Amino acid sequence: MATAKTYDPEALASQRRQRRNARLLRHLGLHALLIALLGIMLYPVIWMIFSALRPEQEIFGEMGFIPTNWTLENFTSGWQLYGDLTFTTFYVNSFIICALAILGNLIACSMAAYAFARLNFRLKWLLFAAMLTTIMLPIHVQLIPQYIFFLNIGWVNTILPLVVPKFLATDAFFIFLMVQFMRSLPSELEQAAVVDGASYWQRYWRIILPLTMPALATTAVFTFINTYNDFFSQLIYLTDTDAMTVPVALRLFLDPSGGQSSFGGLFAMVLVSIGPVLGFFIASQRLLTKGIATQGFK
Amino acid sequence: MTTLAPDDAKSTSKPAPRRREIPQNRSGSALKQSENRAAYLFLTPWLLGIVGITGLPMLASLYLSFTDYRVTAAPNWVGLENYATLFGGDRRFISSIWVTLKYVGWSVPLVLIFSLAIAVALNRGLKGLAIYRSLFYVPSLIGASVGIGLLWKEVFGARGVVNEILGWFGMAGRGWVNSPTFALPTIVALNVWTFGASMVIFLAALRQIPESYYEAASIDGANAWQRFRRITLPLITPVIFFNTVLLLINSFQSFTQAFVVSGGSGGPVDSTLLYSLYLYQKAFQQLQMGYASAMAWVLLLAIGIGTAFVFWTSKYWVFYGDR
Numbered sequence A: 001m002a003t004a005k006t007y008d009p010e011a012l013a014s015q016r017r018q019r020r021n022a023r024l025l026r027h028l029g030l031h032a033l034l035i036a037l038l039g040i041m042l043y044p045v046i047w048m049i050f051s052a053l054r055p056e057q058e059i060f061g062e063m064g065f066i067p068t069n070w071t072l073e074n075f076t077s078g079w080q081l082y083g084d085l086t087f088t089t090f091y092v093n094s095f096i097i098c099a100l101a102i103l104g105n106l107i108a109c110s111m112a113a114y115a116f117a118r119l120n121f122r123l124k125w126l127l128f129a130a131m132l133t134t135i136m137l138p139i140h141v142q143l144i145p146q147y148i149f150f151l152n153i154g155w156v157n158t159i160l161p162l163v164v165p166k167f168l169a170t171d172a173f174f175i176f177l178m179v180q181f182m183r184s185l186p187s188e189l190e191q192a193a194v195v196d197g198a199s200y201w202q203r204y205w206r207i208i209l210p211l212t213m214p215a216l217a218t219t220a221v222f223t224f225i226n227t228y229n230d231f232f233s234q235l236i237y238l239t240d241t242d243a244m245t246v247p248v249a250l251r252l253f254l255d256p257s258g259g260q261s262s263f264g265g266l267f268a269m270v271l272v273s274i275g276p277v278l279g280f281f282i283a284s285q286r287l288l289t290k291g292i293a294t295q296g297f298k
Numbered sequence B: 001m002t003t004l005a006p007d008d009a010k011s012t013s014k015p016a017p018r019r020r021e022i023p024q025n026r027s028g029s030a031l032k033q034s035e036n037r038a039a040y041l042f043l044t045p046w047l048l049g050i051v052g053i054t055g056l057p058m059l060a061s062l063y064l065s066f067t068d069y070r071v072t073a074a075p076n077w078v079g080l081e082n083y084a085t086l087f088g089g090d091r092r093f094i095s096s097i098w099v100t101l102k103y104v105g106w107s108v109p110l111v112l113i114f115s116l117a118i119a120v121a122l123n124r125g126l127k128g129l130a131i132y133r134s135l136f137y138v139p140s141l142i143g144a145s146v147g148i149g150l151l152w153k154e155v156f157g158a159r160g161v162v163n164e165i166l167g168w169f170g171m172a173g174r175g176w177v178n179s180p181t182f183a184l185p186t187i188v189a190l191n192v193w194t195f196g197a198s199m200v201i202f203l204a205a206l207r208q209i210p211e212s213y214y215e216a217a218s219i220d221g222a223n224a225w226q227r228f229r230r231i232t233l234p235l236i237t238p239v240i241f242f243n244t245v246l247l248l249i250n251s252f253q254s255f256t257q258a259f260v261v262s263g264g265s266g267g268p269v270d271s272t273l274l275y276s277l278y279l280y281q282k283a284f285q286q287l288q289m290g291y292a293s294a295m296a297w298v299l300l301l302a303i304g305i306g307t308a309f310v311f312w313t314s315k316y317w318v319f320y321g322d323r
Helices: A009-052 A073-079 A087-118 A124-136 A140-152 A160-168 A172-183 A188-195 A200-211 A213-229 A232-237 A246-254 A263-283 A285-295 B005-011 B016-021 B025-064 B081-088 B091-122 B129-142 B146-155 B161-168 B183-193 B196-206 B211-219 B224-252 B256-261 B275-285 B289-317
Strands: none
Touching (some): A009 B129, A009 B161, A073 A087, A073 A263, A087 A124, A087 A160, A087 A200, A087 A213, A087 A246, A087 B025, A124 B025, A140 A160, A140 A232, A140 B025, A140 B289, A160 B025, A172 A213, A188 A200, A200 A213, A200 B025, A213 A246, A213 A263, A232 A246, A232 B275, A246 B146, A246 B256, A263 A285, A263 B129, A263 B146, B025 B289, B081 B091, B081 B289, B091 B129, B091 B183, B091 B196, B091 B224, B091 B275, B129 B146, B146 B183, B146 B256, B196 B224, B211 B224, B224 B289, B275 B289
16 A cells, blocks of 8 residues: 655645545455355355246246246145145144243253353353263264163153253253353342342342343244254154144155145245244344344354 | 452452351351252253253163163163164164265365355455345255255256256256255255355454454455455364364254255155164164164264364364464
């Protein structure tokens, strides 16, 4: 960068203008590049949206990118693909599991986090280390005995194996997230309550929990997204058709004897299935990106 | 931050001898005891979980890995036989290891490069940063779902969008997901497609770097590449490290997309038979639960060794400002 030796205001102003123009040009180029990349990345999704909205026989035809004959028939046919059983059942199942998982994570993880973040107790650091270790454990090393156990007590094909563990704070990542958050709250807040004779429960419930709202909201949103998208454990535990959730039901499209004949129905149902996640994301967008940024969430 | 009032006082103002003279000891320890009790009450659900849902099943799984358990009959102790079969005679197992290593080895670096490059591009004071960030993040939200797996299968299918686009340029397409050579790259591409989550983390780290560093470098005549190489890169090595560990752990366990794209088979010719997928087939399709438990423990060891290795290398390339 050349520095102006003379203090001619004219020259300075023109130099500044030049620099600003160069910057503007660079930015324009960058915008073009980013938009092109986004276009490529999102093209399959947009193609799917248009495919879902056009008649079946036109999906793989030479009919142009944007449909000429708009239709919603794929949505109605896809929704009722399996006889009496419609996606209504699958969505109800998915949403019940998600709602209970959120509730479980919020209660159990925040309780554990309160102890780790704000109380002193014996073996604290050992237990904390154990908790951090479980974040990294692959589920595979617990899965088989868990499955055998749940099978033996008759919980397979119920929502219990998917929901009960959440009430026992098995998603340790959220404990960690809340611990980080609760630690940053000033200790004076609780001291005032101690003077007023508040119990530990009251300090947790009335003081700390309300202030932890951002972390709780992040937990709720991510629990929803993870549970809703979860395929592995739902595939294992839910095999009866009327216990199935959305991802497990969508899998039936893979079955050659099943819905593979209808691409329109497939695309329509895929589209509907990603709707709730996108909806949740848009509704809580600012919060989420902040949460990921500070806690490094995948 | 976690310590309460008494400890705070201990560590800061009062000199040590005087504190001992104050007969606070008994009430202090009573307080400590009630705090201890309260803490364990708060921890009860988690303790039940870590023992009942995590710990005991892990031990049971370790035990099962030394048995021939197949659900129908009680387990028989077979010693190291499962492990011997895995590494001695099971060709699908060995091939699933290679498939997984290829998958991890391609997708982790590619995700890192993409996410860092886009984050750096976005961090140059562009307008509409929030919109870009959200749009790039969208694939991460939906990329792990069965729905997107199904979409991917069609997009890379014989009649899919990819071939259509290749056709515009006069190139011959193929059934990508049906080819033993290209099926795995298709799944890698799907993983790379979800680079947004790492990007958001990089972006947050980049914004922490003080603008004055770059200004100083500019005055010294550093060009854009030098500024990136000498300022940005060293300062975000902790975040690169963090993202690497996260991506490693996640991609070692990838399951859904290989399952969906291959229809659950891991085909064609086992080219997409990721480790998790093979474990699933063994445990829940062939019901060889003892054998699958041995696989689970091998996976745990592999992830442990992989992560430990990255931790070990970190002292050579991760730069912490306070050292």
